[in-house]
Amino acid sequence: MTRAALRGAARSPYDLDREELGHYLADQPAYRARQVWQAMYGHDLRPDEMTALPRPVRDRLAAALPPALHLETESVSSDGQTIKWLWSGADGAAVETVLMLYPDRATVCVSSQAGCAMNCSFCATGQAGFRRHLSAGEILEQVAVARRRARPRRLSNIVFMGMGEPMANYDRVWAAVECIQADMGISARHITVSTVGVIPGIRRLSRETLPVNLAVSLHAANDELRNRLVPLNKRYPLDHLVEACRQYQAAKGRRLSFEWALIDGINDRPADARELAAIAGPLGAHVNLIPLNPTPGYRVRGTDRDGVRRFRDELLRLGVNATVRRNRGTDIDAACGQLAARSAGLGAREELT
Ligand code: SAH
Numbered sequence: 001m002t003r004a005a006l007r008g009a010a011r012s013p014y015d016l017d018r019e020e021l022g023h024y025l026a027d028q029p030a031y032r033a034r035q036v037w038q039a040m041y042g043h044d045l046r047p048d049e050m051t052a053l054p055r056p057v058r059d060r061l062a063a064a065l066p067p068a069l070h071l072e073t074e075s076v077s078s079d080g081q082t083i084k085w086l087w088s089g090a091d092g093a094a095v096e097t098v099l100m101l102y103p104d105r106a107t108v109c110v111s112s113q114a115g116c117a118m119n120c121s122f123c124a125t126g127q128a129g130f131r132r133h134l135s136a137g138e139i140l141e142q143v144a145v146a147r148r149r150a151r152p153r154r155l156s157n158i159v160f161m162g163m164g165e166p167m168a169n170y171d172r173v174w175a176a177v178e179c180i181q182a183d184m185g186i187s188a189r190h191i192t193v194s195t196v197g198v199i200p201g202i203r204r205l206s207r208e209t210l211p212v213n214l215a216v217s218l219h220a221a222n223d224e225l226r227n228r229l230v231p232l233n234k235r236y237p238l239d240h241l242v243e244a245c246r247q248y249q250a251a252k253g254r255r256l257s258f259e260w261a262l263i264d265g266i267n268d269r270p271a272d273a274r275e276l277a278a279i280a281g282p283l284g285a286h287v288n289l290i291p292l293n294p295t296p297g298y299r300v301r302g303t304d305r306d307g308v309r310r311f312r313d314e315l316l317r318l319g320v321n322a323t324v325r326r327n328r329g330t331d332i333d334a335a336c337g338q339l340a341a342r343s344a345g346l347g348a349r350e351e352l353t
Contacts, residue, residue, distance in 0.1 A: 011090075012068035012137025013040065013047065014144070014179075024064055028057060036061065041183040044144040068138050069095060069145075075332035082329035083149065086341055089114065089138065093131045094341030096163055097142040098334045099149055106150035107157040110142045111339070112173050113164025118196050120217075120230050122261065124333075124340035125163045127297035134164070136175035143180060159192045161215070163339045166193050167201025174208070181210055188212045194259065199236045202244040206251040214248055215288070216241070218258040220267050221275035229267070242279055249283060257286040261337065262303035264292075268311050277318035287315055287322040293335045 013021075022033040035052065039045045047053075048062035069087035072094070076083050083099040093114035100107045116123070117130035142162075147155040158180060160166040166173045173193065181188045188210035195201055196217050205214060220226035226233040233241075249256055258280055262268045280287050289312055291302030303311065308324055315322040329335045 012135060012141050013065040014140035015068075015135050015137030016065075024061060025057070032057070037183075040144070041179075042185070044148040067141055068135065069141050075334065077329050077332050077334065082332065082334050084329060084332050084334035084339075085142075085145065087142075089132075089134075091132075095134065095138070095142075096334075096339040096341055097146060098162065098329060098339070099146045100328055101150060101153060104153055105156040106146070106153045107159060108143060108146035108150075108155060109159050109162045110139055110146075111162035111164050112139060112160050112166040112169050114341075116164045117168065118165050118230070118232055120196065120219075122219075122229065122263065122292055122295060122298040122300070123337045124295040124297070125337070127295060128340050133169040133172060136172045136179065139173065139176035140179055140184075143176075143184065143186075147184070155186065157190045157192070158186060159194065159215075161192070161194045161336070163341070165196055165198065167195045167198035167205075170201050170204060177210060177212060189254075192257075196230055196232050197236050197241045198232070199240055199244045202241075202248050206244075206248045211252055211254050213255045213257070214245075214252075215257045215259055216245060218276070218279075219261055219263075221272065221279050225267060229263075238279070242283070245283055245285070255286065256283060257288055259288050259290070259336075261290050261292045262308055262311060264301040264303050264307070266300060268303040268307050270314055273311055273314040273318065277315055277320045280315075280320045281318065285320075287320055288325050289315075289322055290325040290327060290336055293327070293330060293337050295337060295340075 018033065018037060021037060025032045039050045046067060047058060047065050050058055068089060072086040072088050074083065074085050081101045085097045087095045095111045095114050097111060098109040111134060113133050114131040115129050116125045118126055120126040143158060160173060177188060177191055180186050180191060192213040192215050194215040194217060219229050223233060223237050226238060245256055289308060291308050293302060312322045312324055327335055
């Protein structure tokens with residue numbers, strides 16, 4: 001599909017391909033379109049910020065190509081190292097992006113949909129429901145804003161772990177991935193696509209040439225528990241999911257990781273560690289542990305620090321690589337699973353199309 005076809009209702013300047021962008025500059029010398037493209041993809045500038053352009057050209061472009069995402073609020077964590085942006089699309093759809101700063105680099109967590117239809121019980125985005133897919137350009141805008149804000153640090157990693165299920169919006173997500181690699185110059189090896197376990201998406205990913213990383217949000221290693229935590233498991237049960245992961249690894253040789261939000265008394269017992277090890281071990285998968293973050297619709301606590309350490313140690317003892325992820329941005333509701341775009345008036349629900 002062309003980028004134009006993937007644009008859908010939303011239209012970001014980042015949804016235009018070179019030729020379409022050129023139409024806006026038809027009366028200009030040929031180098032102008034290259035200059036604007038470079039400003040957008042190399043320097044992450046909006047048209048109104050492109051001071052190297054003659055004023056009338058800049059004004060015309062700025063009027064014709066406003067960003068698709070309008071900033072509603074910016075929240076900064078108390079240590080200044082995590083930034084969350086709440087955006088609204090032209091139709092009012094609410095979207096969030098989280099930027100995590102480290103001393104000399106940064107990671108951005110981008111949304112692929114406004115809301116999410118997967119309905120995982122413990123996830124704030126799931127609790128709020130689905131609104132619509134984001135266009136490739138809306139995803140790219142999030143990356144561009146983050147890279148600018150991160151400077152002088154390098155935006156080293158992009159993770160599709162914001163709102164939405166990337167595999168349910170595969171074509172647009174993939175168009176964005178290709179563009180991040182080809183035009184923004186960030187290698188696919190530094191991009192991670194996270195899924196709740198949409199098997200057809202994992203299969204498609206196995207066939208792509210670009211080597212992105214795959215993360216699977218597992219959270220439970222038996223069907224009975226996983227059906228409750230991640231309803232999609234009823235459609236794509238664990239043995240099929242594990243087989244798809246195995247095929248992905250065989251095809252790509254890329255890093256596979258499992259995400260596991262530790263929930264007090266639910267999935268943090270020694271038996272859970274053993275079941276998880278039985279799946280992760282043979283795959284050589286890396287396990288990312290994170291204590292469950294509180295969300296309004298799920299009144300169960302995250303595992304405490306000692307419990308998290310015990311669970312990790314049990315996995316290590318069983319020969320599985322496991323790390324505890326630092327919990328960032330909880331004070332601004334920017335932590336994993338907390339993205340909900342609660343701002344008033346935003347995020348009215350629509351039927352899944
Ligand atoms: N839909 C994709 C992309 C979203 S990633 C996926 O599920 O993988 C968001 C990550 O945060 C997922 O691993 C998700 O399971 C996790 N998560 C959701 N709610 C959480 C919570 N309350 N605490 C900790 N992690 C949570």
